[in-house]
Amino acid sequence: MNRRQWIIIAINFLALFGGVITSQWISKTGLASEPAIKKAFFANPWQSPDGKTVDTQNWQGKALVVNFWASWCPPCVEEMPTLDKLQKEFLQQNVLFVGIGIDSLSNIREFLSKTPVAYPIVIGGLEGSNLSKQLGNSQGALPYTIIINAKGKSTYSKLGKISEEGIRSAIKSAL
Template identity: 45%
Template sequence: MTPAQKTGGRNRRRLLFYGAAGVAAAALGGGLAWRQLAPKAASDRAVDLFYAQSLEGLDGRNYAFEQWRGRRLVVNFWATWCPPCVEEMPELDQLHQEFVNQVHFVGIGIDSAANMRKFVEKVPVGYPLLIAGNVGTELARELGNASGGLPFTVVIDEKGAIVHQYSGRIQPETLRRALVEA
């Protein structure tokens, strides 16, 4: 074996080693980033804080969240300016109709009442839509939405525990399975 061949072999091994190390570092970095952006487990305090809230609905009524304690509840944080939120609303409404006697749905709008009213003229929704504005963003963070992105959906069971959290547009089948399992 010539000295050039020995050097070439060492360089290939070195390149493979550094390449593997780079892939491992990228995977670790991606995993850490996912952990930062993924929904965080909400504490019991956060759920208690949630149930202590009340917001005005588009229908003008004041909704005390305490009324939903002891029932399975789907809480969807959304906004009219959020395309994935708008896309999933008809599907959420369909699931609301499917589970009407088993699960309560509520939409918390991180938006203005005027924008939300215009939206429901085009896309009717059968469950309460509550007006939260920026207060809703903080409530969503307390429930595990560390990134603050929309849409964000949580499923709370009858005992007051968050059993599922979803950041981004939820697929109807995913939520359906969660509701059947819960």
């Protein structure tokens, strides 16, 4: 091997190492504190896509799978059928999925008219990004999923697209 090939190999190795380190940093999320969940999530005046106020009192005492998403986010859209399937699977076990749309009301309405889901969707708008940060999403990226157990404690968070088995296992751990 000549010197040029060694330099290319060294640069590739450094790029690989940098990518591994960066991916570890980017994917880290924390668990939300109970006060943040009560103040930022349950006390938030949520609105459904049809303009009605959502009563979060009905959500308390249930295990919640809260998914922050947007219609313009391909991984968010890709994971919605899985979330919908799991909502139906866990419905009788006191588990509720809630989608928080980080998008405009009109975009969310249009998206849901073409891709309906069996779980409640609420409008997060731009403020929804701040809420996801308060609930452990330090990057503010999407999709972001958090599980809150029936006692109001965060038990799981995931930045990025969920896997069906991964989220199923996390739900069972929260019950």
